[in-house]
Amino acid sequence: MNKNIYELLGLAVALSFILALKGLSAPKTARRGNLIGAAGASLATIVVFFAPLGHDSTGVAKSHHNTILILAAIAIGVLVGVPAARKIQMTQMPQLVALFNGVGGGAAALVATAEYLNLGTGASTAEVVATVFTVIVGCTSFSGSVITFLKLQELMTTRPVVFPGGRFVIAATLAGVLGTGAWTISSGGNTPLLVMGGLALLFGVLFVLPVGGADVPIVISLLNAFTGLTVAASGYVLQSTLLIVAGTLVGASGTILTRKMAEAMGRSLFGTLFGAFTAKPQEASGAAETRSVKSGSPDDVAILLNYAQRVVIVPGFGLAVAQAQHTVRELADMLTAKGIDVAYGIHPVAGRMPGHMNVLLAEASVPYEQLVEMDEVNPTFPQTDVVLVVGANDVVNPAAKTTPGCPIYGMPILDVAEAGNVIFLKRSMRPGFAGIENELLYDAKTTLLFGDAKDSLTKVVSALKAL
Amino acid sequence: MTSISSMAILTIFALSIFVGFEVVSKVSTTLHTPLMSGANAIHGIILVGAIMVADGATNTLETTLAILAVLLATINMVGGFVVTDRMLEMFKGKPKTPKNQEAGK
Numbered sequence: 361m362n363k364n365i366y367e368l369l370g371l372a373v374a375l376s377f378i379l380a381l382k383g384l385s386a387p388k389t390a391r392r393g394n395l396i397g398a399a400g401a402s403l404a405t406i407v408v409f410f411a412p413l414g415h416d417s418t419g420v421a422k423s424h425h426n427t428i429l430i431l432a433a434i435a436i437g438v439l440v441g442v443p444a445a446r447k448i449q450m451t452q453m454p455q456l457v458a459l460f461n462g463v464g465g466g467a468a469a470l471v472a473t474a475e476y477l478n479l480g481t482g483a484s485t486a487e488v489v490a491t492v493f494t495v496i497v498g499c500t501s502f503s504g505s506v507i508t509f510l511k512l513q514e515l516m517t518t519r520p521v522v523f524p525g526g527r528f529v530i531a532a533t534l535a536g537v538l539g540t541g542a543w544t545i546s547s548g549g550n551t552p553l554l555v556m557g558g559l560a561l562l563f564g565v566l567f568v569l570p571v572g573g574a575d576v577p578i579v580i581s582l583l584n585a586f587t588g589l590t591v592a593a594s595g596y597v598l599q600s601t602l603l604i605v606a607g608t609l610v611g612a613s614g615t616i617l618t619r620k621m622a623e624a625m626g627r628s629l630f631g632t633l634f635g636a637f638t639a640k641p642q643e644a645s646g647a648a649e650t651r652s653v654k655s656g657s658p659d660d661v662a663i664l665l666n667y668a669q670r671v672v673i674v675p676g677f678g679l680a681v682a683q684a685q686h687t688v689r690e691l692a693d694m695l696t697a698k699g700i701d702v703a704y705g706i707h708p709v710a711g712r713m714p715g716h717m718n719v720l721l722a723e724a725s726v727p728y729e730q731l732v733e734m735d736e737v738n739p740t741f742p743q744t745d746v747v748l749v750v751g752a753n754d755v756v757n758p759a760a761k762t763t764p765g766c767p768i769y770g771m772p773i774l775d776v777a778e779a780g781n782v783i784f785l786k787r788s789m790r791p792g793f794a795g796i797e798n799e800l801l802y803d804a805k806t807t808l809l810f811g812d813a814k815d816s817l818t819k820v821v822s823a824l825k826a827l
Numbered sequence: 828m829t830s831i832s833s834m835a836i837l838t839i840f841a842l843s844i845f846v847g848f849e850v851v852s853k854v855s856t857t858l859h860t861p862l863m864s865g866a867n868a869i870h871g872i873i874l875v876g877a878i879m880v881a882d883g884a885t886n887t888l889e890t891t892l893a894i895l896a897v898l899l900a901t902i903n904m905v906g907g908f909v910v911t912d913r914m915l916e917m918f919k920g921k922p923k924t925p926k927n928q929e930a931g932k
Binding site (some may be wrong): 373380384394407408422430433446453457466468474477581584590595600601605616624708711714716718720722733 | 842844846857860862867870875876878882884898904905906908913914915917
């Protein structure tokens, strides 16, 4: 293929990514934006097979290698990636994104390593520096993403894992990574790069372990931005403008997105990132467990709802896990039919990530107008008779306002305590994802209905029919 | 392959940073998750780099590493775009518009 045409196509792909990101930031254009990005990426993948190769140092024309192997690897990748993306439950989607990000980081590290071996002693210092950067950040992103996956999938504890002297271990590992990086740059050779890669993998694990469950989405977003930068750095080594532009775009937009997410969750980015260095082992709080709570029957709940003027439903991750979106909509429809004013109060981080709950409720075709964002719903709670909290906990926990130093302190919450009555549908007294006790559960105006969210809602619906 | 000058690379890099900042500066909270997922799919473009390296690989070790990279990058790119599309499919909001109407434009 003609070199100019090849580079023009590369430019078109880079522009498609800009349009994709632009489209993805507004609801109306989001889906089209994603499709534009996918089209651009497909084009780039096809075109690269026809790349002009030039000549090697001895003047012999280069030839294509391994085409069959490459196509086979792509086919396997599609066979793994597409079903995973199609079949995943919407509730488990954040961890899938984390995994996809991790394998991307791993791919960047492998690309840089292979090219480093290929260049051998012919690599310039700048190229070695870029390689070192890619391998360090790619490996960190890979192992860090695997840990976030394990946390979100609840295959390991969602609480911060902090061990005595942990910060020294992390600092030592980081020093080791940087030291072996400098060693690689000064001496070249394969052993230093290998040791460095291993240490970077370890660093990724240590970096994410002390992060609490509630902060995991921010870390995924940050690792995502990191992976973007590794792609840009490999683009430098491979002399590919497209990779430089695409990687930098993701790195820059990912950084902004990470900051916005942290803001929406009321978290300090610094605190999240350097939690590893500042976190203290958490003390088990046993004081609250003996106090009594008021638990009610489905009939009690139905009566409370039946005589209300205004009801706000606060959905949380528990609703999603129980697949209770449709039942909650049925209940809302019944209440609306009785002339009761019903709204859904959506916390920006309800679920596992910003915007996650909107996706889940949209799936159950809840009317968009009934979804009220936090800033709009909060002033209405004093006029609300009943708040029905379905499988949510941290986003309504007053500790975010009253307990300095607790993991969610400073996070904006839904002020459900302002309402006349609060009903919690919960599986158990177990604390929420962030692992903090909720004082509101012991409040006099609170009624608890224990059980799976869907079962409880079904019982409430039939109790309401019987009234 | 002719090499790009360092100055040109620096220029491209700096401009891309600003474009990256600018395009997402007005994103609404509800779209944070799909945007992250879409950006995640875009960095799957490392697939192109992986193919370039695999294409030029001459020994077994390089080939193995590069082919593994192709596999991982494909999962990242293809899976990323598909899962983002699934998320956004649910954002259509308006009741029962025929499928793919958005996509067909």
